[in-house]
Amino acid sequence: MTPWWIRATGFVVALIAFRSFATWWCGRGAEAWFRGDAEPQTQLAADVAAFEQEDDPRQFNGKMALWTHQMAALGLAQVVFEHPERKAEYVPIITRAASKCFLPEMRGFGTEAWSGEDAFKSLEGSHAHGYLGGAALAISVARALDPAFPADVAKQHDALIAAFERRLLASPSGLVETFPHAAHPHDTAAIAGALAWHTRATGRVHTQALSYWTDKVRTKQIDPASGLLVQRMEHRNGRGTDFPRASGTALAAYYASYADRGIAALLREAVLRHASDLWGFGGVREYEDGHSGFGEDDDVPVLLGISPTATVFALAPARVSENAAEFTRLYRTTTLAGVPYTSGGRTRFLALGPIGNAVLLALLTARTADGVAP
Structure with missing residues (x-):
């Protein structure tokens, strides 16, 4: 009979070999994505673009569809920023994807949440949608990007x-309501980005609103202890109705890159402080010490304190911060869960579907793209 210590040694050696293989296999391509190489970007972009061209909004609509089209x-657009030679090819598809976001069937979930009030029929009111x-x-x-929009x-x-x-x-907290009595700071960060880039598109300035937003993010929305944004707040008084959390902060960091570099x-720094190295794979803790929870109802649940959603969203902060080591660890986890597959010049993440492909294209190509600097 083989001595126990030989069996134990063999098990340890096999475990180390498996870990080395897994980190190598799942990390393939991370460096190319981090550098912004054209090949991986255009291969995933090709799949996202094909979906947008083939998609029928009558069949695919609602919250997930809205997310898919805006992130696509x-x-x-970020591929175009990095590889301007693709502009003529992608701009019509960017316009197609973005325009779908305003179709009534894309916002039906929001209309329902606001008791039948449609966002575009209540613009003069105070409900922010x-x-x-x-x-x-x-x-x-x-x-x-598109003069023919x-x-x-x-x-x-x-x-x-x-x-x-x-x-x-008009909001004392610098927040607008996402749904009745609930303001999500990451949604307001997206609005700030929209204001900044509306100036680029039209020349109309929104300096006062953007300055007001940056001040309120610093003084009302960021938790001083963790540096994370409070996930949900009451927009009138800025009272937190949830804990500071990494998933919303990572998403807000991505959106804020379109509005203000300092914010x-x-x-980004707060999110990356909550990142952990799990045997060469990256994970992001959702909550600061002393808080816990299971995440959002429609998210992948928080597991042992690690948020799959925050882990994926943190790809953008890691890339924009030029943190190659953290980006690689997070990329390994993403590929392990998402299962990327390339064929015929197109890449897709088999486990994630159209929304996952669109979101990952946005996160993996994230860059500083604020409304002032070119």
């Missing part, structure tokens, strides 16, 4: 931007 538009912040940002960016959608966009600006300036840097 932003991700494809902040869930459209990401859509507004996508259209701002699309308009800045459809006039009817641009008119809707101008009206929504004006309403968002008025509501933000984006603050949020």
Whole structure:
């Protein structure tokens, strides 16, 4: 019979070998993504673009569809920023994806949440419908890239931007409501990005609103102890109705990169302080010590304190911060869970579907893209 110590040694050696293989296998391509190489970006962009061209909004709509289209538009735009030679190819698709975000069937979930009140039929009121912040940002960016952007959608966009600006300036907390009595700081960060890029697209300035937002993020929305944003707040008094959390902060850091470099840097640093090395794989703790929870109802649940959602969203802060080591660890975890597959010049993440591909294109190509610097 083989002595126990030989069996134990063999097990340890096998475990080390498996770990080395897994980290190598799942980390392949991380360096190319981090550098911004054209090949991985355009291969994933090709799949996202094909989906946008084939998609029928009558069949795919609602909250997940809205997210898919706004992130597809932003991700494809970021590929254009990094590889301008793709502009003629991608801009019509960016416009198509962004324009879908304003279709009534995309915001039905929000209309229902606001007791039947439609966002575009209540622009003069005080209900902010902040869930459209990401859509507004996508259209701002699309308009800045496409001089032939459809006039009817641009008119809707101008009206929504004006309403968002008025509501933000009227809010003592610098937040607008996402849903009744609930303001998500990451949605307001998207609105700030939309204001900044609306200036790029139209020349209309929103300096007062953006300055007001940056002040309130620093003084009202960031938890001093953790540096994270409080996930949900009451917009009138800034009272937190949830804990400071990494997932919303990471998403806000991504959106804030379109609005203000200083705020984006603050949020990125807080998120990356909550990142952990798990045998060469990256994970991000959702909560600060002393708090706990299971995450959002429609998110992947928090497991042993690690948030899969925050881990994926943190790809953008890691890349924009030029933290190659952290980006690689997070990328390994993402590929382990997402299962990327490349064929025929197109890459897709088999386990994630169209929304996962669009979100990852946006996060993996994230860059500083604020409304002032080119």
